[in-house]
Amino acid sequence: MSSDKLKPVFDKLFPQIDELKPDFINVLKQAVEIPAVSSDESLRPMVVKKAEFLADQLKSLGFHDIQLKELGTQPPPVTNPKLQLPPVVLSRYGNDSNKKTVLVYGHYDVQPAQMEDGWDTEPFELVVDEATQQLKGRGSTDDTGPLTGWLHIVRAHIEAGIEFPVNLITCFEGMEESGSLGLEELIGREATGYFKGVDAVCISDNYWLGTKKPVLTYGLRGCNYYQVTVSGPKADLHSGVFGGVIAEPMVDLMQILSSLVDSQGKILIKGIDEMVAPVTEKEHEIYKKIDFSLEELNEASGSNTALYKTKEDILMHRWRYPSLSVHGVEGAFYGQGAKTVIPAKVNGKFSIRTVPDMDSEKLTQLVVDHCNNAFKKLGSPNTCHAELIHDGAYWVSDPFNAQFTAASKATQVVYGVEPDLTREGGSIPITLTFEQQLKTSVLLLPMGRGDDGAHSINEKLDISNFINGIKLMGAYLHFYAASPEN
Numbered sequence: 001m002s003s004d005k006l007k008p009v010f011d012k013l014f015p016q017i018d019e020l021k022p023d024f025i026n027v028l029k030q031a032v033e034i035p036a037v038s039s040d041e042s043l044r045p046m047v048v049k050k051a052e053f054l055a056d057q058l059k060s061l062g063f064h065d066i067q068l069k070e071l072g073t074q075p076p077p078v079t080n081p082k083l084q085l086p087p088v089v090l091s092r093y094g095n096d097s098n099k100k101t102v103l104v105y106g107h108y109d110v111q112p113a114q115m116e117d118g119w120d121t122e123p124f125e126l127v128v129d130e131a132t133q134q135l136k137g138r139g140s141t142d143d144t145g146p147l148t149g150w151l152h153i154v155r156a157h158i159e160a161g162i163e164f165p166v167n168l169i170t171c172f173e174g175m176e177e178s179g180s181l182g183l184e185e186l187i188g189r190e191a192t193g194y195f196k197g198v199d200a201v202c203i204s205d206n207y208w209l210g211t212k213k214p215v216l217t218y219g220l221r222g223c224n225y226y227q228v229t230v231s232g233p234k235a236d237l238h239s240g241v242f243g244g245v246i247a248e249p250m251v252d253l254m255q256i257l258s259s260l261v262d263s264q265g266k267i268l269i270k271g272i273d274e275m276v277a278p279v280t281e282k283e284h285e286i287y288k289k290i291d292f293s294l295e296e297l298n299e300a301s302g303s304n305t306a307l308y309k310t311k312e313d314i315l316m317h318r319w320r321y322p323s324l325s326v327h328g329v330e331g332a333f334y335g336q337g338a339k340t341v342i343p344a345k346v347n348g349k350f351s352i353r354t355v356p357d358m359d360s361e362k363l364t365q366l367v368v369d370h371c372n373n374a375f376k377k378l379g380s381p382n383t384c385h386a387e388l389i390h391d392g393a394y395w396v397s398d399p400f401n402a403q404f405t406a407a408s409k410a411t412q413v414v415y416g417v418e419p420d421l422t423r424e425g426g427s428i429p430i431t432l433t434f435e436q437q438l439k440t441s442v443l444l445l446p447m448g449r450g451d452d453g454a455h456s457i458n459e460k461l462d463i464s465n466f467i468n469g470i471k472l473m474g475a476y477l478h479f480y481a482a483s484p485e486n
C-alpha cells in the first residue's frame with residue numbers, strides 16, 4: 001500500500017503519540033527502576049518483579065490470554081541449583097482471523113550496572129535530561145525502552161480510536177542477557193500452541209549503526225560465552241607468607257587468557273579462521289552504500305582506539321568476522337587500594353562472536369582444547385577447567401521481503417529517509433529459533449542509536465528516538481498489515 005492511503009491514519013496516530021510522551025516516559029521510568037539483572041542470582045526476584053509489572057501493564061491495556069510461562073530451574077554453572085529461570089511474558093492483543101498476526105519479541109532483563117562502574121547518575125533511576133533530551137538509565141535502550149514501545153503503540157491506537165492493524169502477540173523474556181536459557185524449548189513447544197498462526201516476528205533490540213541514519217537489520221553475530229577456571233589453594237592467601245612459594249591461579253589464568261587473542265584483535269585459537277565463510281566479490285558492494293565512518297566509531301567508543309581505519313574493514317570486522325573479547329575475572333581482587341592477596345580460585349570469562357559458517361560445538365572443542373594446552377604448557381600444579389556457559393546462533397536474512405519492505409516504507413514516513421540495511425555485531429540468541437520454529441521471517445527494527453552505551457555506563461535513549469521509534473512500530477504494522485504477501 002502507498003503511504004498516501006495510510007496518511008489519514010498517521011495524521012491521527014502520530015500527534016497522539018506526541019501527546020502521550022509524558023505517560024510513555026513515566027511507564028519506562030517505573031520499568032527501569034526494577035533492577036532486573038539476569039546474570040546476578042541474588043537479583044532474580046527483581047527480574048520476576050519486572051515480568052509481573054509488564055503483565056499488569058498489558059492487562060490494563062486490554063491484552064488478553066496473558067501468561068507468565070515458567071521455564072524451570074537454571075542449568076549449571078549456577079550457585080543455587082534450585083534457581084528458577086524468570087518467566088516469559090506471553091500475551092495477545094486482538095484475535096481477528098482476517099488480520100495478520102505479528103509476534104513481537106523483547107527482553108526485560110538488563111546488564112549489571114553500579115555507580116562504581118562510573119555512571120554519572122543512578123543506573124536504576126530513569127533520568128530525563130532536559131539539556132540533552134535523553135532518557136538515561138540501565139535498559140533505556142537495551143531493551144526496556146524498545147520493549148515498552150510495543151505497549152505504547154497499542155495505547156496510542158486506543159486513545160486515538162484507530163483500529164489496530166494486526167493481531168499482536170508478545171514474547172518478552174527475562175534471560176536474553178544471559179543466553180536466553182529455556183526460551184528455545186518454549187518456542188519449540190508453543191510453535192503449534194500459543195504461537196500458532198504467527199505470520200511475522202519483529203524484534204526491536206538493536207541499534208542504528210551511527211547516530212543520524214535509521215537502519216533495518218538483517219544479520220546478527222552469534223555469541224559463545226566461556227569460562228576458564230583455575231583453582232589452587234583452598235582459600236585466599238597472604239602474599240607475604242605464600243608469595244613465591246605456591247603456584248598462583250591468577251598468574252596461570254592471565255597467561256591462558258592472553259593466549260586467546262592478540263592486541264590487534266586476531267584470535268589465536270587454531271582452526272577458527274577455517275570455519276569462516278569466505279568474502280565474496282559481491283559483498284564488497286554492500287559496504288560502499290552504508291552511511292558510516294571511522295569518526296562515528298571513535299565518537300561512539302569515546303576514544304581513538306580503533307583497530308581498523310576504513311569503513312569496509314570496520315564493518316566487516318563488526319558484522320562478518322568473529323571476535324574474541326575478554327570480559328572479566330571472578331574471584332580476583334578488583335577494588336580500590338592495595339590488597340596483598342593471592343586469590344585461590346579465579347574464573348576468567350570470555351566470549352566469541354560467531355559468524356557464518358562457524359559450528360558452535362566444533363568451536364567449543366577448539367576453545368577447550370586450546371585452554372587445556374595453554375595450561376599444560378605452564379607446568380603448573382594448579383587445576384584448570386574450561387567450559388561453555390551458553391551459546392546463541394548467528395542469523396542472516398533476506399532484507400527485501402514483505403516485512404523489510406513495510407519497515408522501509410515506515411522509516412520513510414517517520415524519518416523521511418530510506419533506511420540503511422545493516423548487519424549487527426551483537427547477538428540476539430533466539431532470532432534464528434523464531435525463524436526456524438515458526439517458519440516466518442524476522443525483522444530487526446532498532447529504536448536507539450549507535451552511541452546509546454548499551455552494556456556500558458550512562459546508557460541512554462534519545463527522547464526523539466523513543467517517540468519516533470514508537471511511531472515507526474505503528475507505521476510498520478500498518479504497512480505490513482496492508483502488504484499483499486506475508
Ligand SMILES: NCC(=O)N[C@@H](Cc1c[nH]cn1)C(=O)O
Binds near residue numbers: 429454
Ligand atoms: N541487545 C542485544 C544484546 O545485547 N544481546 C546480548 C546477548 C548476549 C549473548 N550472550 C550474552 N548476552 C549481546 O551481548 O549481544
Ligand SMILES: [Zn+2]
Binds near residue numbers: 142143176206
Ligand atoms: Zn538487548
Ligand SMILES: [Zn+2]
Binds near residue numbers: 111454
Ligand atoms: Zn544487551
